[in-house]
Amino acid sequence: MQELPKYKIIFLILSSDKYPSPINEKKQKKTWVKYAKNSGNKVIFYKGGTHELLDEDYLYVNSGDGLYDIGYKTIDALKWVKKNYDFEYVVRSNSSTYINVKEIEKFIESLDLNTPIYAGRSTSFNNQFNYVHGSCIILNSLAVMNIIENEEHWDHRLIDDAALGKLFDLNKIKVLDKDIFHVGSELLRKEFNKNQIAYRCKMELAGYPRYLDKFFIQLVHDFLSNKNSSLKVFFYRVVFNVIKIFNFKYYYLRYIPRIYYKLLSFLPNKFKKYIKKLITNLKF
Numbered sequence: 001m002q003e004l005p006k007y008k009i010i011f012l013i014l015s016s017d018k019y020p021s022p023i024n025e026k027k028q029k030k031t032w033v034k035y036a037k038n039s040g041n042k043v044i045f046y047k048g049g050t051h052e053l054l055d056e057d058y059l060y061v062n063s064g065d066g067l068y069d070i071g072y073k074t075i076d077a078l079k080w081v082k083k084n085y086d087f088e089y090v091v092r093s094n095s096s097t098y099i100n101v102k103e104i105e106k107f108i109e110s111l112d113l114n115t116p117i118y119a120g121r122s123t124s125f126n127n128q129f130n131y132v133h134g135s136c137i138i139l140n141s142l143a144v145m146n147i148i149e150n151e152e153h154w155d156h157r158l159i160d161d162a163a164l165g166k167l168f169d170l171n172k173i174k175v176l177d178k179d180i181f182h183v184g185s186e187l188l189r190k191e192f193n194k195n196q197i198a199y200r201c202k203m204e205l206a207g208y209p210r211y212l213d214k215f216f217i218q219l220v221h222d223f224l225s226n227k228n229s230s231l232k233v234f235f236y237r238v239v240f241n242v243i244k245i246f247n248f249k250y251y252y253l254r255y256i257p258r259i260y261y262k263l264l265s266f267l268p269n270k271f272k273k274y275i276k277k278l279i280t281n282l283k284f
Contacts, residue, residue, distance in 0.1 A: 004086040005095045007042040012077055015092040016065040016132075020210045024095040024201075027214040029057075031221040038103045042085065045095075046077040054080075062230040072161040075151050088113060090144055092137040096202040096213050097180075098220045099136065107178060109136065116143040118168050119176035120197075123152050123161075130175045131165020136147070136198035146171055176202070182206075183216050188237035190230075192223045207250040212240060218220065 013028070015021055025045060033043050049060030050070060061076035063069050074092065089108055093099055111117050117140035118134035119265060132138075139147075144169070147154075153170055155163045165175070180198040184206035201207070201216040208216075215236065222228040244250070 004084065005042075006086045007040070007089070008196050009041045009091055009108070010081055010085060010087045011036055011041060011043045011099065012074075012081065012090050012092045012277075013043065013045045014070065014074070014092070015047040016095075017047070018065065020213055021095040023211070024217065025214050026093065027217045028098070030162050031217060032099050032101060036099070039101060039105070041101070043089075044077075044081070046202070052076075052080065052148045063160065068156060071154055071156045071163050072126075074160055074164075075147065075154065079148055082141075082144055087141060089117070089141070090139045092134070092139065093198065094135055096201040096217075097135040097203060100194075100197055100199070100224065103195060104138070107197055111140070111176075113140055113142070116140065116146055116168075116173045117176060118143050118173050119178050121180045122177040123165075124173045125158075125162050125165060129165055131168075132175055133180065133200075134159075134161030135200045135202075136180050137161065137164070138176075140195075143168075145171065146173065156180060179232070183220065185237075185241070187216065187219055187223075188233060188240060189213065189231055190223075190228075192220075194224055196279055204250065207244050207247060207254075208240060209243065209247050210242070215240075221240075239270035 011033075013025075036043050043057060044059050045057055046059040046061060048063040048065040051060070051062055053060045059077055060078060061080065061208075063073040063074055063076055065073075065205055066225060078090065081087070091099065091104060117138060117149060118132060119138040120136050122130050123133050145232065147164070150171060153167050155166050158166060178197055180200060181193060181196040181207065182200045183203070199220045201213050201220065203212050203216055219233070261282070
């Protein structure tokens with residue numbers, strides 16, 4: 001039997017052809033992905049396709065690329081990785097996250113490979129169970145095998161990271177909490193912690209348009225590499241905050257739901273049920 005290629009860590013990056021994923025991936029490849037490969041690790045971007053195929057850094061699995069396809073896609077990608085590589089850890093991430101490879105390597109050195117490891121930023125699902133935020137999920141080979149052996153218990157009605165947490169909760173595998181940093185405007189004030197394992201750069205969460213994700217990924221890289229000049233950071237702060245003021249999508253996403261639910265609270269219960277039913281029917 002042919003010996004499988006060995007890697008300490010395989011970074012499995014959730015990918016798609018939808019904006020802004022391709023743009024962010026180009027920046028990732030020039031920054032942390034390059035370092036991860038040079039350190040002897042494997043990096044695979046996985047996305048949906050019509051058949052299973054590895055094309056350079058991209059793994060295509062027989063799945064769609066919609067939000068609720070991610071669970072199927074992730075299970076298929078983990079199966080493929082388990083079949084084709086000998087590894088200690090899989091770090092599942094996405095195209096809007098910068099992985100601090102050095103800190104990941106440092107963190108896993110203290111872990112016990114003889115028990116399933118499920119680590120990352122702990123989040124509560126309606127106080128029912130805890131799950132690891134999907135931007136950086138650390139799994140050892142035993143945890144990956146547990147997913148594959150229990151895939152029928154994956155609840156595909158939930159978002160993938162919550163579904164994974166539910167599956168592990170059923171199997172009595174607890175979250176090992178390890179925080180990550182959600183990047184916002186504080187980065188433009190040079191407030192930065194170099195000791196995080198990952199930095200989420202989904203900038204619409206901080207009020208910026210998504211086309212700025214790649215600039216924040218680069219900023220994180222430059223801070224970690226001690227390359228950011230005060231002048232460049234100041235320039236970005238001025239320009240990006242002007243852009244933020246005119247990012248009307250942010251105001252819509254932040255305030256319209258609040259206004260909607262506030263108005264709804266004044267209506268009679270019968271009318272509320274009618275409105276909710278009407279909206280549900282419109283969605284389908």
